[in-house]
Amino acid sequence: MLDFIIYPFANLLLLLYAYLGHQTVVAIAALTILIRLLILPLTLSQQKSAQKMQELQPEIEKLREKYGDDQEKLAQKQMELWRKAGVNPAGGCLPLIIQLPIMIALYRAIIFCVPSTPLQLFQFSGHIFIDEWLPSLTGLVPLQSTFLGMDLGQSPSPVQWWSYSLPILVFATSWLQQKLLSPSTASTGDGGSQAEMMSQQMQIMMPLMFGFISLQYATGLSIYFIISNLFGMAQYYFIRTNREGDEEPEAIAKKRPKK
């Protein structure tokens, strides 16, 4: 279904491998960064949306205190606040939906280039086109599959016990990234609100999920997750630094229509 993305990614990975010293990890890292740069407009809008939501949190809490008993009114006022601030509460949804097939395609590209089973390699053999343009790349596949004694085409195993460090790193970087992007709970004073609970759940659920996926799948995928998370964190700091001159939340709140 995703062949139209998977095979170009796999061929791009071969190209990067050829020109980056025949280091599979370096090629995966470079491809991850390239793809993150490609979808930067999407992730930027997602992160900006999340950050604006975070800034509006005190205002949301005020509304909750004021209209807590009338859910319909509360929803209406929240929507009004978001609209005035130019925030779409589901604004982060579309970028995530678009990233999902890209993530799957990248994973499949990695296992084609560093296959653990011969059928994967045979399937890929009919879809290598990069060597038709650059004959010097003929014979590159399969790529070098070991990194620090770990097999990048295999899931972590007790035989290579240190390979379990990768799912741990995936969990740690995902948690850090999630923590940066989630709204702060300290400022609200109402630690028991549903939004905060959801936010706290997400902070642990998402990293756990990615850690679990990393345990089950080729370690090459873990490299992608780690690099991608680090990129996401760097991107967050970049946005934060560049938003210093933007409107303050108080200014947004002042724009609210008076009753």
Next chain:
Amino acid sequence: MNQAWIKRWPVVLAMLAALVLATSGCAGGVSASSWTGLTVVGDRLYAADLQQARAMDAESGETIWTFPRNLEEDSRGLFYATPAVGDDGRVFFASQLTTGGFLSQRESIVWALDIEDGRELWRFEGAAGMYVEGGALGGDLFVIGNGDGHVYALDREDGSVSWTFETEHRVWATPLIVEDTVYVGSMDRTLYALDLDDGELQWAFSKDGAFGAQPTLADGTLYIGAFDDAVYAVDVETGDERWAFQGEDWFWGSPAVSEGVVYAVDVKGRVYALDAEDGEEIWHKFLVSDQNQPVPVRAGPTLDSDNGRLFVSAQNGSLYALDIADGFVDWSVPAEGRGLSEPAVDGSLVYQSLVLGTARVRALDAVEGREAWAFPQPEED
């Protein structure tokens, strides 16, 4: 927008991501990740038929024994590699077993079975990767390559490790044992010659492409295809290159050699006949399907010198019979499933191993291509 949805969509998406990623590239039931193989010795056929190791009557297709006997109660994993049959009452299979449930691990096992009744004699579980093409017998040893990058030499009596040899990538090819030397190709782009007694390196032949299959020996020369689109002729004593034929795609299967001609097939289905002396092309033929589409081929050709034919098993399940004189396709017989390993010829029958289809093994008349039997038999309506 509904409030509850706004708050929950990240969780829903996270679950969706996990589900899609977890199921991408996977299939339910028995799903193959490699290919099966068969060997014919005398009146018996030994087949790794994915679910079981099986001994059959070669003429009738009747099963003589299976291992494990009861598939429902006693699974031993998926049997892929081509079995090796010894003259000492043992037959050697390999399987891959998935264990562990939630955090599943794959375990690869070599099985030595009694040739008469399929009883387990010993097993070897010391390799970390996958067995693909099968092993070879030489002296007191059974030698097999593994996806963990090692070549394992096991004592035929008890399965103890006599020696191992480490390469820099996966070893999916069957070794070739000639007298006291083991010749084995690795995905690290090297063909190794090792001492059979202790695994000591005698010579190494390195090129730009991976070596995925067993070399073929004829008149002091090893012939082997590689993933750099070439077929190589290598001096068996020194490992020096005699000639190279540059094709247009990967050569994965083993070449066949007869009367000064080397026959090789690339993964796009081009069959070549080359002069064994200098690698000059004699003829080539492009295999196509009934719809005139190219047919991918993983395995090498099998030669039937008696009938002057070359048999090629293709990914689409078809078995092709070519005239060795000019590559003319005398007949082709389709089948459901994939034909990814070399056929075997014995007497008047040619045998094909299939994965992902209804029949797992079938026998055809070598002259006319008429099906003699198939296992399992298709259920009648």
